Amino acid sequence: MKIFVDQVKCQNHGLCAISSPDHFELDADGELRYQESFDEENIDEIEDAIDSCPLQAIALNRDSA
Amino acid sequence: MTGSAPLIGIVGSGIAGLRAANALLKCGVDARIVILGDEAHRTYSRPGLTKKRYPPPDGIEAATEGLKVPGVENTALTWHLDTRVETADLRDRVLRLSTGDTLAYDRLVIASGVRPRTSAEGDRECAVHAHRTLRGLDDARSIHQELQKSKKVTIAGAGFVACELASLAKEYGCEVVMLEALRHGPFERILGTTTARSLRSWIARNGVTFLTGDAARNMLCDGAGRLAKDASGSKDAYLEPASDRSLYIEAIGSVPNVEWLRGNGLDLSDGVRVDEYMRVSECEDVFAAGDIARYPDPWTSESHTRMEFWKNAIDTGDLAGKSLASSLGYDAKISRIKYFPNMVTEVFGLRIQIAGNPKISDSMEIVRGDLERPDHGVVVKYLREGAMVGAAYLDRGARLNSLYIELLTALRAR
Numbered sequence: 001m002k003i004f005v006d007q008v009k010c011q012n013h014g015l016c017a018i019s020s021p022d023h024f025e026l027d028a029d030g031e032l033r034y035q036e037s038f039d040e041e042n043i044d045e046i047e048d049a050i051d052s053c054p055l056q057a058i059a060l061n062r063d064s065a
Numbered sequence: 066m067t068g069s070a071p072l073i074g075i076v077g078s079g080i081a082g083l084r085a086a087n088a089l090l091k092c093g094v095d096a097r098i099v100i101l102g103d104e105a106h107r108t109y110s111r112p113g114l115t116k117k118r119y120p121p122p123d124g125i126e127a128a129t130e131g132l133k134v135p136g137v138e139n140t141a142l143t144w145h146l147d148t149r150v151e152t153a154d155l156r157d158r159v160l161r162l163s164t165g166d167t168l169a170y171d172r173l174v175i176a177s178g179v180r181p182r183t184s185a186e187g188d189r190e191c192a193v194h195a196h197r198t199l200r201g202l203d204d205a206r207s208i209h210q211e212l213q214k215s216k217k218v219t220i221a222g223a224g225f226v227a228c229e230l231a232s233l234a235k236e237y238g239c240e241v242v243m244l245e246a247l248r249h250g251p252f253e254r255i256l257g258t259t260t261a262r263s264l265r266s267w268i269a270r271n272g273v274t275f276l277t278g279d280a281a282r283n284m285l286c287d288g289a290g291r292l293a294k295d296a297s298g299s300k301d302a303y304l305e306p307a308s309d310r311s312l313y314i315e316a317i318g319s320v321p322n323v324e325w326l327r328g329n330g331l332d333l334s335d336g337v338r339v340d341e342y343m344r345v346s347e348c349e350d351v352f353a354a355g356d357i358a359r360y361p362d363p364w365t366s367e368s369h370t371r372m373e374f375w376k377n378a379i380d381t382g383d384l385a386g387k388s389l390a391s392s393l394g395y396d397a398k399i400s401r402i403k404y405f406p407n408m409v410t411e412v413f414g415l416r417i418q419i420a421g422n423p424k425i426s427d428s429m430e431i432v433r434g435d436l437e438r439p440d441h442g443v444v445v446k447y448l449r450e451g452a453m454v455g456a457a458y459l460d461r462g463a464r465l466n467s468l469y470i471e472l473l474t475a476l477r478a479r
Contacts, residue, residue, distance in 0.1 A: 015409055
């Protein structure tokens with residue numbers, strides 16, 4: 001299972017980086033950087049990041065290994 | 066009723082209602098769930114209505130298509146869209162609907178949300194303006210369309226919706242006037258006068274005429290075509306030919322949709338009062354969630370609070386669903402609401418982030434930057450009796466984002 005961010009929807013608001021700073025961050029230009037893979041034990045904070053996004057730009061791709 | 070499965074009514078098809086339904090299904094509740102919504106649309110992203118940039122050339126339809134929130138498809142769940150609940154009899158557990166039908170329920174979730182406050186009801190047209198408010202998808206579509214045509218736009222208010230709309234209107238090439246009669250600038254009630262003034266000058270630097278005090282009051286419209294207070298007596302000077310009506314958008318707060326609940330002995334003084342598990346105290350089979358729910362404030366522990374933010378609707382919707390499941394005997398692992406207020410907007414390219422509860426602060430402290438130059442990055446701490454209760458971050462880009470997140474980590478752990 002991997003994190004997927006729809007870059008067309010994303011407007012770099014950065015709320016995901018507040019919910020889950022280890023997986024999402026904004027670079028100095030304000031652009032979102034994220035890590036696709038995560039440990040199952042972090043699922044709560046990833047789900048929190050998904051919910052926090054005002055543009056619903058984050059999803060979990062369950063088919064990815 | 067047929068069968069033994071209880072019927073759960075959810076009034077409101079927004080994200081709070083949808084999340085309550087999802088929580089019930091996740092808990093494996095054996096029930097029939099009916100979601101009633103007065104809009105014709107399934108759940109969509111409300112923040113996206115004003116945060117959405119310029120719609121793509123293929124039209125507003127395509128832009129709003131991307132706002133749909135996927136819901137669970139489940140045979141236990143029925144949607145009744147375009148259906149308003151007129152009245153509720155909570156004792157006999159019956160809802161009377163705008164379709165003329167009634168719906169008997171066993172458990173109820175109230176998630177009917179809020180509507181925009183307006184200075185005048187009616188057909189929203191006057192001799193001078195086309196009046197609009199923005200809450201739903203249909204409002205957003207019509208405002209986007211009018212912004213494309215309107216040369217002159219007046220926006221009453223200086224909150225999130227007002228600021229985001231002003232930003233959008235400038236992108237469409239409109240001439241924008243913002244009116245804030247009561248305060249000095251955007252978000253003053255939350256962030257205080259100094260920050261509000263800084264934001265006001267940022268907006269002015271981006272070409273918006275931002276009027277406050279009497280100057281703003283003189284241009285408010287009461288909806289009858291009269292400008293609310295025009296001491297100079299030259300109100301005719303404002304009148305324009307009907308073909309060139311200015312667009313007048315009110316973004317001055319909201320009103321909870323509680324009217325249908327009257328007569329049931331509930332405390333409806335500001336939304337619907339619930340406990341920290343979203344249970345309506347007066348009725349054990351009724352729950353409330355989303356913008357309408359007024360719950361014990363985990364941030365002050367002495368009063369109730371009502372929050373109008375996306376994540377609040379998600380969290381309280383989830384909790385209402387779980388509490389309901391628990392009331393039916395399901396193992397739902399409920400824990401009391403522990404909300405971390407946390408929001409973001411972008412106004413003329415300036416990121417504005419707010420967290421915690423700066424509203425209750427008694428002082429502020431600049432951690433980094435200069436409020437005279439918000440676009441170079443400013444991080445502000447809000448304190449109450451010396452302890453941090455909130456934080457704000459203004460920037461173009463996100464150079465100080467890691468500093469802000471560090472601050473929030475401390476704020477969260479408080």
